[in-house]
Amino acid sequence: MSFSVEEAFETAGMILFHNFDIRAVTLGVNLKDLVRPDAAELAGLAHERLAGLGARLKAEAEAVSQDLGLPIVNKRLSITPAAWLIEPCPEPDAPLVLAQALDRAASEAGVDFIGGFGALVQKAMTAADCRLMEALPECLSRTNRICGFLNLASTAAGMNLDAVARLGQILKAMAATSDDALACAKFVAFANAPEDNPFMAGAFHGGGEGDVALNVGISGPGVVRAVVEKYPDCDLTMLSEVIRRTVFKITRAGELVGRELARRLGVAFGVVDISLAPTTMVGDSVGRILQAMGLEQVGAPGTTAALALLIDAVKRGGAMASGHVGGLSGTFIPVSEDLAMIEAVECGALSLEKLEAMTAVCSVGLDMFAVPGDTPAHALAAIIADELAIGMVNHKTTGVRVIPAPGRVPGDAVDFGGLLGRAPIMPVNRFSGERFIARGGRLPAPAGALRN
Amino acid sequence: MDKERVLVVVIGGDQKGIIARVSTLLFQHGANIEDVQQKVMDGTFVMNMLVDISDCDSGPAGLRRDLDHLGQTMGLTVMVHSESVVKAMHRV
DSSP states (O other): OOOOHHHHHHHHHHHHHHHHEEEEEEEEEOOGGGGGHHHHHHHHHHHHHHHHHHHHHHHHHHHHHHHHTEEEEEEEEEEEEEHSSTTTOOOHHHHHHHHHHHHHHHHHHSSSOOEEEEEEEESSOOOOHHHHHHHHHHHSOOSSSSEEEEEEEEEEEEEEEHHHHHHHOOOOOOOOSSGGGGGGGEEEEESSOTTOOSSSSSOEEEEEEEEOEEEEEEEHHHHHHHHTTOOSOHHHHHHHHHEEEEHHHHHHHHHHHHHHHHHHOOOEEEEEOOOOHHHHHHHHTTTHHHHHTTOOSTTTTTHHHHHHHHHHHHHHHHHHHOOOOOSSSSOOOTEEEEEEEHHHHHTOOOOHHHHHHHHHHHEEEEEEEEEETTTTTTHHHHHHHHHHHHHHTTTTTTEEEEEEEEEOOOOOOOEEEGGGGEEOOOOOSOOOHHHHEEEEEESSSOOOOOOO | OOOEEEEEEEEEEOOOOHHHHHHHHHHHTEEEEEEEEEEEEETEEEEEEEEEOOOOHHHHHHHHHHHHHHHHOOOOOEEEEEHHHHHHHHHH
């Protein structure tokens, strides 16, 4: 088989000029069999398993990257939701003991993060769920590589408003106990959280998964932007077509990497998550795709429609290319991790309300955005409730990763550096939803959930 | 045994000796060139070689390292992809 110069140049150029890479290979690991009524013993066993699997993942991922000639950026682990693991442990500090052991395992193995330090509380909470949730500020601020999550709503169960209200207060504590509220950047509140998501901070290895599964997150906003820029005047039907073709190609490469890595590790291949995930590198931006489509800035009228077209084209191209598309599979629009999004907030084009509207057609919701440090807990809870309601009613995943940055006001920014980027402070509507949040209880599941 | 093939893609300014020097290096590694195509695209020289590296002593990593070095001395970018990647992306 021979390949044309154009085909060879296209493949090489995606990596050379447009930041195409396999963003994350994430090994989901079941730890349920390690549950013990002794936190130290549980932590020791979890450490041993994860340090070993993590080191193998890192070594094999680097070998596959070399052999195939495709960059693999992040190597990660996800685990059984930690609340299930600490259930029989009587020690008050069981969550912290486990978190610190996981953190050591990640560090020793050389993996970026371990996800899954969380609980599924969409309907109600067990005692273990409560303990884990209350321990989140300490666990996430005293570790470096642990990511936490809570699933607080689902289309089938409705929304646990008691937990959402409490989370508002816990987020304030998380912000207060870590530098620049960094702990908040390692935590996601979800509706309809997928059990096989390879992306942090929300990855976990769900109850329906096997012992070990490899999930792959591909990425290529720069590649899609480049192809959109090549067609500055075509109509939207044609634009959808060219995006689909490109996403098909990058997804095929992602699937190949995933299958080969799973084969070498001797584990099951899970899913390809076809999400477009931006980074702060110039050009590697979802916002720039929207601008290339014809928007002056992200947030301008037309933004939600443009994003809807983009995400649909991504899904069509990706679904054709992979037998097992899963995880979040959409388009990430984090503020701090995307230069065009940062620019849009700073120039006044993008408000929190417009960002929320965008998430109605997007996958991951309100991601990596910062609000003033004095934002009350009930306002954080209400922002989360709004976002999770969009997911709950529309049968889709939504999430919130909010940074209430201590001491910061609109006009300031909080700079995490690296992959987490820089978040300009977004103003929050000054009118209160406190009484609504204080009602607590459970938001009923939407009538549309009754499908049986 | 199935052949192990890579696609060597050379990108940069046109100059004398590109094919000669890349081919010589591939020969020294025990690689067999099965197909060569080249073109100037938007003023940039692009060449792709489909190369069988089944008998290549140093494997794709060693070949890539030496091709990288050659590329640097000639002011060219050299990418090495597994054939399986390019096939997955461009053939259904």
